[in-house]
Amino acid sequence: MKKWGVICLSLMLMVSAVLSACSNGEGGNSGGNNKEEDTQLTLSEPGVLPITQEKTTIRITVPQDPTVISYEYGENELTTWLEDQTNVHIEWNLYPSTDSLEKLNLELSSGGDVGDLIMAFEVDNAMLATYGSQGVFRDLSDLIDKHGHYIKKMYDEVPGVQQATTAPDGKIYSLNTIGECYNCDRAMRFWINSSFLEVLNMDVPTTTEELYQYLKAVKEQDPNGNGEADEIPMVGSPHSWFAGVDDFIMNAFTYQDSDNLYVKDDQIVAAFTTPEWREGLRYLNKLYSEGLIDPSSFTNDENQMRQMVELNDGNTVGAVPGGGQHVFAANDSTKMNYEIVLPLEGPDGFKNAYYNRYGKIAGPEFILPANGKNADVVMKLIDVMYSPEFYMRARYGVEGKHWEKPEEGVLAANGGQALYRIIGKDLWQEPQQVHWHGQGAAWPTFGSDAREALPEGQFDLESVLYKAAKAYDEFAAEITVPRFFFDNDTSRRFNELKTEIKKSVDAATADFIVGNRSIEDDWESFQQELESIGIEEYMSIMQEEYDANWK
Template sequence: MKVNRLKVFWIVLLAATMSMTAAGCGGPAKGQPEAALDPESPPVLSELTYWVQIVSQVSATMKSYNEIEAYKELESLTGVKVDFQHPPQGQQATEQFNLMMTSDKLPDVIEYSWAGYPGGPEKAIKDGKIIKLNDLIDQHAPNFKKVLEEHPEWKKEIMTDDGSIYVFPLLRTDDRLKVFLGPTIRQDWLDKLGLSMPTTIDEWYNVLKAFKEQDPNGNGKADEIPLYLTKGDVDTTTAFLGAWGINAGFYQEEGQVKYGPTDPRFKEFLTLMNQWYKEGLLDQDFATTDEKMLEAKITGGQIGSAILYTGSGIGKYGTLMKDKDPNFRLVAAPYPVMNKGDKQIWGYKDYAFNGIGAAITTSNKNPIETVKWLDYGYSEEGTLLFNFGKEGVSYTMEDGKPKFKPEVLNDPSGLPVIQSMSKHNRATFSGPFMLDIRFDEQYTTEPDQLESKIIWAEPTMEKKMPRTTPTQAESSRYASIMTDINTYKDEMYLKFVMGAEPLDQFDKYVKTIESMGLAEALEIQQNALERYGKR
């Protein structure tokens, strides 16, 4: 009978630990925990409390993460029984977190976006809520330590400005795992009109003009909407604004923080958007169109291009339109550049660390053993477990590669694949492990969806601000300033594009934003960037 490879992993480690203990002279040194003798020994704790918000794909079929096959297997391997504490979803989770932080008795592990703690993770450590992990990782987490040594850029992402590592994170190990949103276009419309995929702003204009005038949906009506951009949120236009080398917020250029919406190039962008709006190339109702209305317009064969997600965009509409319009094909488009050959800089590519991580609290009585338990997620065996589930149950190894069983990808009871997979692994949502591209290559099954991740991963993002951590005082002041600036900026964006405000008022708009405290906000961002650079 085949022995489970994960159990072999733990047996080997246990044997190594016993050998080292037997070879030692009389046991551990005075004051040293016996568990600390061997960094690679299996965890010795038996129970763990773990606070984490449950995601919808799990709650649809299960009550707790304990029911996920990966955690059943992990308990079998380690002997650690985890009491998952799941707060209500949405805003209630934030409220429960804030209330929980007022207590001196916390769960052993809290998985959260610690930037949401007042003052950030550094303040959470100083307040005595969570512990600094540097030494524990160095001594007791060989797998995670190796990952951070091989990827120092990831290490900076999970550190505070004073150098404290505070979480075991989800790490997205491939650029294709960091993209999920981007420009899409009707490939069947391009084919029908004999047009090539647009790559520059001018080419986009010509394509949108053709969509508007040449009846690509073939219904004899001039009802096509060439381009849809989300209402009120300037940042969704990054797909086009990026061609000017700026974004719709703060960015950095050679270590200097800048603000896109007051740059003269932003006026050039607004001028173009205003022109496109006047010519009917932009959705005339974009300021009031919601998700439901957008779906109706796409399934009604009106939208030619839009900024959409891989799954809930390309995948969703491909499925919805399969029977209604067999020719329908929505595909990813490259981020536009100004001139042929220009480098794509801006897109929606995120960092390896998504900001959510598992922190060990000061209430934890077994931090060493907990670190060892969490470290397993960064081993080869742990990566397989959290990405694919239990070998033989949800996947098999073929030619040295994990392959999901057919019943996981096509659940016999009709469950959506995201729910079917979530019964076995954590790869469809965040957690303390390394996300494997081999998972995504099987989870994202449609060729056009897979191709979108390659296309959207192209931008360098070299000007993107890193995940900085402002101090508590900075955070409070920054929020106060930017709440007013963002409200005004978004209002003026709509007015400029729709023609309610002439573009010769742009300088006045810039001065108004500056009067709201932009210089101070820039200084806060600059200080945070410089601290990040010293990590």
């Protein structure tokens, strides 16, 4: 009898769970496991604020940006404004910025609680397709249809974005950042110390040989004039914006995109398997073996690189790779002392500039976990984040306090009409409580080069980067590999291969440059290592997708 009672109780609990699930499914609101929460709320029409009449709380998981002092309501101006406008309170689930994606992966794979919205993680399409097909990420199609106002406008005004972000199963697992940054798509740049050039009576290098001669002179001829051999010919960082020592220089030997791949004659090529890449490594090894590349270049973070560049009042380092002077210099006087180097001509006459032709459609910014709550509210909040006002606040701060609209006829950094003017100092690189350092700022209506040009004599990063990008355009080939979206099984395998191949290439590149591996004796073993990982399968997966949808 006791056993029979337990069985009856179990049956009753099962029936109760089924009835509960059925009742939660009524009411027509979408949201996966959150329908019961949403059906209790009074939601506004698309694009209308506040989002709900009832104060509603959601949890957002985000990597904690090191420049954001606080994300909390009453402490962060963007959070306070957003909550007041929407009637939605945000509880922040902050991950350490270091290894945040690994932590997210661990939580997702173990069924951990990642809140109601995943925001600003560097998730790729393979990860989206894998977790999406497993039901870990929610399909956003119905939510966009119901609640999209600014999102639908973005789809209309940015052709191809909806197609590019739709998974092979026809579902949408993320809403992506749309980029309006002309210089960012041409950011594999290189900078040289102008005062050193003047002292050494040398011109800006135009070839790899001229760069070698310049770096050698920096090391040997005491261009800072302090009587000490303390000059650093070249320094970089693997943890900053295109500041790896091989990023820019390799373009004098081979085509490459940010994954060291390229498309030529409709064939996808892994640059790191080519003789040209090997030649580039020979050149870089020559620089390193002669003390022209600082050893810290393979371990520096951005701050450590800046500290080195700022030694001796910014008069120590001869050359630095990087997206802009702001990534390697702290003081404006130092930034102004470094000028752009145009793409170098290699020993065989090759010359190329990096250009990301697919850069406008950036990576996933917003993902809804399927077990999150109040999905309708979350989607309406995301929609607000695609509004022009949110973007300006999320990037620049409060109008009238941190920025303002210039008068008609005021020139921008790009030479057109200026659309905004910074009041005081741009807080982008500063510790602050004004915004989230761009996190959630998904759709700019114009690029940062639309800022008012600064007066002569001031360091104007936007003008410098715009002019540098324009100059690089002359040498930029359209060879970028598209952002592929594979089905679940393919994406899982592709992700595995990509991770292992990148790990192998990064390690081997550093080893060849510093001489831990011989370019002459160990090149074939490196290629065999790639083969054992599955380089042929990796390339075949991409080529098949390219032939089917991008050729």
